[in-house]
Amino acid sequence: MTDRRLISSGSPFEKAAGYSRAVIANGYVHVSGTTGYDYDSMTMPDDVAAQTANALETIKAALADAGSSLEDVVRARYYVTDRAYVDAVFAVLGEYFADIRPAATMVICDLIKEEMKVEIEVTAKLK
Numbered sequence: 001m002t003d004r005r006l007i008s009s010g011s012p013f014e015k016a017a018g019y020s021r022a023v024i025a026n027g028y029v030h031v032s033g034t035t036g037y038d039y040d041s042m043t044m045p046d047d048v049a050a051q052t053a054n055a056l057e058t059i060k061a062a063l064a065d066a067g068s069s070l071e072d073v074v075r076a077r078y079y080v081t082d083r084a085y086v087d088a089v090f091a092v093l094g095e096y097f098a099d100i101r102p103a104a105t106m107v108i109c110d111l112i113k114e115e116m117k118v119e120i121e122v123t124a125k126l127k
Helices: 012-017 048-066 083-097
Strands: 004-007 022-025 028-034 073-080 103-108 118-125
Touching (some): 004 048, 022 048
Antiparallel strands (some): 073 118
């Protein structure tokens, strides 16, 4: 049997959609796709760079709650709604991951709400 622990960010979306911000299992932290909401105010900035930073800060907090950190990220997936946003997203990702350099994939796609421009999910090794 696997130890499994759920991590919540307090987002109302988690209960409504039946998911956890992160799940700890088998020595890894799997962080769900995370968009750029500021969960304290439940607002979404219009700027894609600000959305990217918000998403990464939410991920950083979930990893900390799990006993991990951004430095432990081994896999990242980035979903962006427009190719025109890629350079702005890359600039923020570089601030967070330039020295960590997880295996990564970026996909251009639609997201579930119009205001969402970027969504990020990661997998990190537990310490």
